[in-house]
Amino acid sequence: MSECVLCRETVTNPLCPDCISEGIEQWLKESGLPSYAPTVTGVEGEQCIRCDKKIDVCLYCHTKQIYEWLKERKTSKLLLREFVDFFHFDLDKKGLLSDEGFV
Numbered sequence: 001m002s003e004c005v006l007c008r009e010t011v012t013n014p015l016c017p018d019c020i021s022e023g024i025e026q027w028l029k030e031s032g033l034p035s036y037a038p039t040v041t042g043v044e045g046e047q048c049i050r051c052d053k054k055i056d057v058c059l060y061c062h063t064k065q066i067y068e069w070l071k072e073r074k075t076s077k078l079l080l081r082e083f084v085d086f087f088h089f090d091l092d093k094k095g096l097l098s099d100e101g102f103v
């Protein structure tokens, strides 16, 4: 199994950040936001089931990065909330929502 380069947890997502980002890109476009380019590039890891790229970041860290990026851009709380709701990537960690006082 791969390890996330950011949080050192086992990566369980079968898709690489690029492939996951396709859905996010779509959402960004529909929400009138600029597109986001993933910044972390991998060394070791499982291969993406879709494009064969190495997966080096877990879903949580990947979406967290985008979330932070959205916050830096002063994205409205409504859109931040929608992002979390829509992608459900926080899963068991509850970090994003509690950070913002949503829960």
Ligand SMILES: [Zn+2]
Pocket (backbone or CB within 6 Å): 004, 005, 006, 007, 008, 009, 057, 058, 059, 060, 061, 062
């Ligand atoms: Zn991680």
Ligand SMILES: [Zn+2]
Pocket (backbone or CB within 6 Å): 015, 016, 017, 018, 019, 020, 048, 049, 050, 051, 052, 053
């Ligand atoms: Zn991929």
